[in-house]
Amino acid sequence: MKDWQSLVDLRALNTWMERQGLGKGEIENPQPLAGGTQNLLLRFQRDGNDYVLRRPPRHLRANSNDTMRREMRLLAALADTKVPHPRLLAACPEEDVIGVAFYLMEPIDGFNATCDFPESHGASADWVHRMGLSLVEGITALGAVDYEQVGLTGFGKPEGFLERQVPRWRAQLESYRAFAEWPGPGGIPGVDRVAQWLEHHRPATFEPGILHGDYHLANVLYRHDSPELAAIVDWELTTIGDPLMDLGWLLATTPDHLDLRINQENDPLGKAFPDRETMIDHYRVHSDRDLGHIEWYGVLACYKLGLILEGTYARACAGKAPVETGERLHARTITLFERALGWIA
Structure with a gap:
């Protein structure tokens, strides 16, 4: 700036x-x-x-x-x-x-893996794999904090937290109709089906805790001397709710294979990065939270993020955002909903 x-x-x-x-x-x-x-x-x-x-x-x-x-x-x-x-x-x-x-x-003495990937880390499949596991451990540590004990009573509204999710984001989608040039939600595959599935499969209960709210690879910094996390950053969406939403967000935003080997060609060690099942298993090892409905949290993350991104597309259609950016994010919305449909098939 x-x-x-x-x-x-x-x-x-x-x-x-x-x-x-x-x-x-x-x-x-x-x-x-x-x-x-x-x-x-x-x-x-x-x-x-x-x-x-x-x-x-x-x-x-x-x-x-x-x-x-x-x-x-x-x-x-x-x-x-x-x-x-x-x-x-x-x-x-x-x-x-x-x-x-x-x-x-x-x-923080650390680096953002989506912007600057050191050769020391990219040269080791073991380190790349460990980076994914430490990413999971960041949210297991956060979810384990007793928010009342650390003085965060009243920081959020956990009552009815899960019940509010689909109506909140469905209303957000409907608000885009204010942009007359937007073609509407018909271009989003399965938008109603995903919402109905979420409403019918919502977990009955959850254990309230701190969640980051936007947890993914770009919002953490890694240590220069190891594959461990140096810090979780960008806390503007943090609240008290269901911490499993952070795991769902991670599952929704992590590509199937990451090409983190940016220093050498034709050797994508991104395949060493943990896949979704490995992340879920690792979370289970480090947390006593019930993961019986974890697919619901992943589908919700796809739904929520997809509808947020669609807002930029709606504004772009109305000339209030760059067209290229709007189309790129609309394509990502489609990808997220296709991913959600694949999980609920």
């Missing part, structure tokens, strides 16, 4: 850090970091220590500041758990310092 200077008043930030007892002196070497969202990540040094600031995007959504406050509360709650996460250093829920709520976290 080239124009970050207008989004973070370094003088005001420096004064606030002074009041918080976070060292002395001026802020040095501020550098924006690439991220998976529009939220700004700014890394800098002060008094010999490294920090990463996270704040909402320039064009605020109605809940942008509340989302920041939820993230800082969640990260504070995870402080003494086994969940790999960025350590919260300081939080500013008020909006009068730099104009928005923000927080400071510890920089």
Whole structure:
């Protein structure tokens, strides 16, 4: 983000850090970091220590500041758990310092496997396989946290959580009819059949816990010196609900074979990455949650993500988003629903 200077008043930030007892002196070497969202990540040094600031995007959504406050509360709650996460250093829920709520976290020494895959990892099928297993272990650790014990009572609404899912996303789909140029849901294979299957096969009960809400390979960082997770990142969709939804999301978003061997041609070690059954089995080993309905969570993830992506296609049809992007995401929606239909066949 080239124009970050207008989004973070370094003088005001420096004064606030002074009041918080976070060292002395001026802020040095501020550098924006690439991220998976529009939220700004700014890394800098002060008094010999490294920090990463996270704040909402320039064009605020109605809940942008509340989302920041939820993230800082969640990260504070995870402080003494086994969940790999960025350590919260300081939080500013008020909006009068730099104009928005923000927080400071510890920089993570790690890499995003979807953007930068080290040769040390790509050279070993064992490491590629272990990366997939550690990805699963991230959500088993998260799901094992007693959310009430760590102070997250009231953080979400677990009552009726599963019952709300299909109606919520069906309504989202119907809202796209506001874009008259959108051809409608008829181009999505099995959209009604998948919804009906989900309603008829919904688990009767679940054990509430913390879920990330958007858990996939691009939202974790791996250690440079091992195939283990360094941190789970991008917590803006976290809530209290059914943690098995994170596993379902992982199953829905992980391709059958990943080509992670980007350093050498014609040797796709992505085949060493665990397949869905291996991920499910590994989750079962590390969690006492009942996986008897796990296919339901995978189908729900396909349904939810597919309908979210269809929104961009609807906006593109109306000239409110790039046509190429809309068509690409519509194609992915079709793929997700075809995957769901294959699971319920």
